[in-house]
Amino acid sequence: MFRKILIANRGEIAVRIIRACRDLNVSPVAVFSEADAGAPHVRLADEAYGIGPAPSIESYLQIERVVEAARLSGAEAIHPGYGFLAENASFAQAAADAGLVFIGPSAEAMRVMGEKTSARRAAVAAGVPVVPGTTEPLSSSDEAREVAASFGYPVMLKAAAGGGGKGMRLVGSEEELRSAFETARAEAAAAFGDPSVYLEKAVERPRHIEIQIFADSHGNYVHLGERECSIQRRHQKVIEECPSPINDAGLRAAMGQAAVSAARAVNYSGAGTVEFLVADATREFYFLEMNTRLQVEHPVTELVTGLDLVREQIAVAAGEPLSFTQDDVAWRGHAIECRVYAENPENNFLPSPGRITHLRVPAGPGVRDDGGVEEGAEVSIYYDPMISKLAAWGRTRAEAIDRLRRALDEYAVGGIKTTLPFFRELVRDPEFIAGRLDTGFIARFFERRAENAKKSETTAGEEDSAERRDMALVAAALDYALAQKQHPTNHQPREQDQSNWRLAGRAALHRRA
Amino acid sequence: MKLTAEIAGERHELDIRREGSRVTAEIDGRVYELEVSAPRPGVYLLLAGGRVYECRVGRPEKSREAAEVAVGRETYAVALADPKRLRGAQAAGAHAHGTSEIVAPMPGKVVRVLVEAGAEVEAGAGVVVVEAMKMQNEMKSPKAGKVTAVNVREGATVNAGDVLAVVE
Numbered sequence: 274m275f276r277k278i279l280i281a282n283r284g285e286i287a288v289r290i291i292r293a294c295r296d297l298n299v300s301p302v303a304v305f306s307e308a309d310a311g312a313p314h315v316r317l318a319d320e321a322y323g324i325g326p327a328p329s330i331e332s333y334l335q336i337e338r339v340v341e342a343a344r345l346s347g348a349e350a351i352h353p354g355y356g357f358l359a360e361n362a363s364f365a366q367a368a369a370d371a372g373l374v375f376i377g378p379s380a381e382a383m384r385v386m387g388e389k390t391s392a393r394r395a396a397v398a399a400g401v402p403v404v405p406g407t408t409e410p411l412s413s414s415d416e417a418r419e420v421a422a423s424f425g426y427p428v429m430l431k432a433a434a435g436g437g438g439k440g441m442r443l444v445g446s447e448e449e450l451r452s453a454f455e456t457a458r459a460e461a462a463a464a465f466g467d468p469s470v471y472l473e474k475a476v477e478r479p480r481h482i483e484i485q486i487f488a489d490s491h492g493n494y495v496h497l498g499e500r501e502c503s504i505q506r507r508h509q510k511v512i513e514e515c516p517s518p519i520n521d522a523g524l525r526a527a528m529g530q531a532a533v534s535a536a537r538a539v540n541y542s543g544a545g546t547v548e549f550l551v552a553d554a555t556r557e558f559y560f561l562e563m564n565t566r567l568q569v570e571h572p573v574t575e576l577v578t579g580l581d582l583v584r585e586q587i588a589v590a591a592g593e594p595l596s597f598t599q600d601d602v603a604w605r606g607h608a609i610e611c612r613v614y615a616e617n618p619e620n621n622f623l624p625s626p627g628r629i630t631h632l633r634v635p636a637g638p639g640v641r642d643d644g645g646v647e648e649g650a651e652v653s654i655y656y657d658p659m660i661s662k663l664a665a666w667g668r669t670r671a672e673a674i675d676r677l678r679r680a681l682d683e684y685a686v687g688g689i690k691t692t693l694p695f696f697r698e699l700v701r702d703p704e705f706i707a708g709r710l711d712t713g714f715i716a717r718f719f720e721r722r723a724e725n726a727k728k729s730e731t732t733a734g735e736e737d738s739a740e741r742r743d744m745a746l747v748a749a750a751l752d753y754a755l756a757q758k759q760h761p762t763n764h765q766p767r768e769q770d771q772s773n774w775r776l777a778g779r780a781a782l783h784r785r786a
Numbered sequence: 787m788k789l790t791a792e793i794a795g796e797r798h799e800l801d802i803r804r805e806g807s808r809v810t811a812e813i814d815g816r817v818y819e820l821e822v823s824a825p826r827p828g829v830y831l832l833l834a835g836g837r838v839y840e841c842r843v844g845r846p847e848k849s850r851e852a853a854e855v856a857v858g859r860e861t862y863a864v865a866l867a868d869p870k871r872l873r874g875a876q877a878a879g880a881h882a883h884g885t886s887e888i889v890a891p892m893p894g895k896v897v898r899v900l901v902e903a904g905a906e907v908e909a910g911a912g913v914v915v916v917e918a919m920k921m922q923n924e925m926k927s928p929k930a931g932k933v934t935a936v937n938v939r940e941g942a943t944v945n946a947g948d949v950l951a952v953v954e
Contacts, residue, residue: 460922621923630828631829682858685840685842688844740837741858743811745855746813747809747841748830753853
């Protein structure tokens with residue numbers, strides 16, 4: 274086992290990896306940008322090294338600086354987390370060249386699976402079904418038009434160097450194609466440094482279902498079942514669950530086997546995820562892509578299988594065999610995770626950076642929160658605006674939803690806008706509760722929401738709302754009065770308000786007497 | 787203390803009297819006897835007949851008269867008018883009648899300008915595309931009208947709060 278691991282990441286996932294290190298008695302080393310100097314992931318580490326200014330490109334993406342920090346600290350291994358350099362083959366290579374163990378698959382596996390058209394070719398060669406599409410990037414919008422005509426619309430344009438839903442465009446007809454092609458190329462270039470796009474036939478009512486696989490350096494390959502990630506906004510996952518509401522053991526086994534075949538095809542090691550599209554009506558599945566890293570939504574698999582995937586990643590990288598066989602893996606209960614983001618659901622989910630003035634993170638039975646922020650922290654514009662991943666586990670999907678609803682209601686974040694109100698509505702939505710999911714879910718959810726907004730509330734609801742509004746007025750007035758009393762014209766720091774409140778109260782009492 | 791307040795599009799008259807932790811609030815003639823504590827800055831716990839209301843007051847516009855109050859799962863924009871102050875209330879986000887400003891919500895770069903000054907637009911039409919955090923965001927016109935100003939061009943960097951375009 275390693276004595277020391279450097280975590281080449283920040284925020285929630287860095288904290289997650291530090292926790293696995295602590296479980297293993299491995300010393301965690303953090304890196305931080307100037308914006309993260311006081312961040313939780315730094316404070317929880319044993320050592321920390323500054324690697325540059327706030328923008329990721331000047332810090333967390335600086336391969337030489339990260340490797341140098343590892344060298345300075347004496348760390349034997351680097352865990353890249355997800356995002357940043359996690360799927361960067363050059364980084365894996367640089368780590369290997371520096372004599373460090375990269376906690377992940379080989380640079381070669383990352384190269385093959387990282388480029389989407391070569392990944393499709395590898396899947397085809399491994400006998401895994403793929404969505405009909407091009408296996409080479411498109412050279413022009415004319416070529417795109419020809420290929421799209423041969424598949425038939427709708428088609429999906431995707432970034433060859435991409436992932437995470439960026440650089441994807443659904444194209445409904447030939448009229449939309451040229452503009453969509455140009456936008457997709459521009460987004461791909463901005464996000465991944467490579468404008469190449471390719472094209473696939475769009476599957477009808479597709480469900481996004483992915484399989485978690487694990488492999489060690491001793492030739493063992495195991496799949497850990499599926500996660501359903503069909504609820505997406507702009508192709509970004511918003512809420513994930515394990516198992517899929519489909520819950521079909523035969524489908525799970527077939528998809529698991531296909532995923533393992535894809536992983537074997539590139540001599541994979543470590544944690545990986547093979548993403549599939551599943552046609553809702555026929556349950557046919559098609560390889561989409563393989564992510565050669567740990568996924569954001571790994572907690573739902575951990576909750577249902579009882580396994581610690583980060584700990585396993587570290588053990589595998591240290592040369593140990595997997596601590597479980599395929600027969601050992603069992604799925605118990607149901608877990609659902611929400612990505613709580615600093616985004617404003619009332620304004621097209623635009624990021625809402627700012628200081629978190631108040632934070633109450635839920636806890637209690639069946640609730641797990643993976644966060645990387647604290648009260649007083651600044652959610653900056655430089656990074657993913659994630660507050661935390663909130664997951665709930667229950668013996669059944671219904672029980673998991675009960676707990677998730679409770680946890681979402683308990684969660685309180687002040688000072689910034691978050692996606693919490695959106696999730697609170699989602700867990701009460703009849704279609705969500707019924708498990709009728711596919712990638713069109715969000716669009717239909719917003720339509721239902723718009724319809725419901727037109728209908729009036731019940732009388733009881735109106736009474737509750739009226740009193741609640743009155744209380745809001747009282748609170749606003751009290752807050753205003755407090756601010757006025759202390760500093761009639763100047764702005765006053767918030768922190769003094771609490772004691773001033775009590776002082777003002779005593780003064781008011783004495784005046785009465 | 788007497789105030790006028792606007793919430794959810796309606797105006798109300800408030801009269802708030804405080805004695806220690808007891809607050810008597812009269813709103814449009816409705817009277818509440820409340821137990822109030824402020825456990826943390828900006829957080830007010832109101833007990834109305836034993837019913838719990840945890841209210842978090844924020845001032846996103848940094849203006850004393852414009853507050854955002856979260857009560858339980860709901861959030862309300864509240865605009866206050868203090869008759870004792872010479873300046874009237876500033877409702878959050880108020881604009882001259884009929885004018886809508888399309889404002890950059892955060893720092894970014896203008897990657898496309900979709901309309902020209904003088905163009906007629908429908909509600910929901912894209913006006914400017916701003917790239918930030920590696921995503922392209924199409925800023926849409928909130929109403930149908932005429933674009934009276936386009937303040938940016940392609941390639942410009944913008945800060946949060948910059949007015950990108952005006953639709954009247």
